[in-house]
Amino acid sequence: MRIPRIAAALLTTVGLAAAVVGCADNSLQVAVDSQHEYLDGRGPITFVQGKDNSGVLPPLVARWNTTHPGEQVTIKEQTDQADQQHQDLVQHFQARDTGYDVVTVDVVWTAEFAARGWLQQLAGSMGVDTSGLIPATVHGASYGGQLWAMPTTSDGGMLFYRKDLVSAPPTTWSEMMSDCSIAHEHHIGCYAGQFAQYEGLTVNAAEAINSAGGSIVADDGVTPTVDSPKAKAGLAALAAAFADGNIPRAALTFQEEQSRQAFQTGQALFMRNWPYVYSLMSAEGSEVAGKFGIAPLPGHDGIGNSSLGGHNAAINVFSQHKATARDFLEFLASDEQQRSFLEVGSLAPVRASLYHDPALQSEFPYLETLLTSIQNAVPRPVSPYYPAITRAVQSNVYSLLQGTKDVDTAAHDISASIGAAQS
Known part of the structure; x- marks a missing residue:
């Protein structure tokens, strides 16, 4: 297009x-x-x-x-x-x-x-x-x-957490990462999001970037801004969580349902997901029914920005x-x-x-x-080039989380792809 x-x-x-x-x-x-x-x-x-x-x-x-x-x-x-x-x-x-x-x-x-x-x-x-x-x-x-x-x-995305294991929901990303020690003690994963290479990865990446004060493109919808220090800080936080195991490698295959299933079967301490999962996890037979709470997504300094x-x-x-x-x-x-x-x-x-x-x-x-x-939500890039933007984000962020690209390279390549889409 x-x-x-x-x-x-x-x-x-x-x-x-x-x-x-x-x-x-x-x-x-x-x-x-x-x-x-x-x-x-x-x-x-x-x-x-x-x-x-x-x-x-x-x-x-x-x-x-x-x-x-x-x-x-x-x-x-x-x-x-x-x-x-x-x-x-x-x-x-x-x-x-x-x-x-x-x-x-x-x-x-x-x-x-x-x-x-x-x-x-x-x-x-x-x-x-x-x-x-x-x-x-x-x-x-x-x-x-x-x-x-x-x-x-x-x-809007929300944070689902095990209230039987965590006394209060984390209000920042760093607090949540600190709470991952609780997950390790119980031999479960810490955080489940949507990190497979599809639209959900753009959603999760945009939330990390926006919650750190960055953006993918400027307000004009065409100028790349993903290579700014704040945007790269958001991506770096995701990459670090994968590198240290706070987000399990299995999450690279997670879409909404896979992350729900991991949390609902007691295999994750925290989960980012949409509100539709609430009734499913509250139903009879759910291993976390009555054991989970809901909070806004944690950001850099407080409430984060959902996509x-x-x-x-x-x-x-x-x-x-x-x-x-x-x-x-x-x-x-x-x-x-x-x-x-x-x-x-x-x-x-x-x-x-x-x-x-x-x-x-x-x-x-x-x-x-x-x-x-x-x-507190921020729309994904409001741009006539959105299909090209999301493809660039998915491809490069996935490589970043796999560990085959570093943050600077991933951000540069996203920016270059957005620019190329306009030529």
């Missing part, structure tokens, strides 16, 4: 309309022209999202369709594989398919799709109400100072029913629907007020910690 460099630069500073100035990409020109078409269009729409493994879609569709008889929503389910979902959207956008009206996009896809002109800008008559939403989620739906999607679900997870809903710029699509975006972010996402699918809401609801706190005891995580 290559985005015209002038388009990316102009998008960042002055918005989509100016992106075509001096740009010979006719497809981008067509997309920009489409920003002004069908803004009043109403009628049936198709909502495209990944496979519904949590059962949130049937009540959602029923609730909308009951009150919108002339603007019925049809669900188009994709696979449950993120890369296949991404490719499906790319193919339909490239074909200027009017049938994909509202699409679910991972937070890391928003900038890429906006830069290529495929998302309807949510401004003017297409503007949506984001008041009451957690600011980090709105930032994750924005690019170049403009809003391109509506936050619909969020997520922001979650999904946004965006309007296909080629849709012919954009007014209906806009209303549907606000429906997805409504209090009622956000509550349903949490209660039915255990999906993190984007509305801050729900985290303080006593009934929900009783049902989901981790809510306040999760809110802290999301409020």
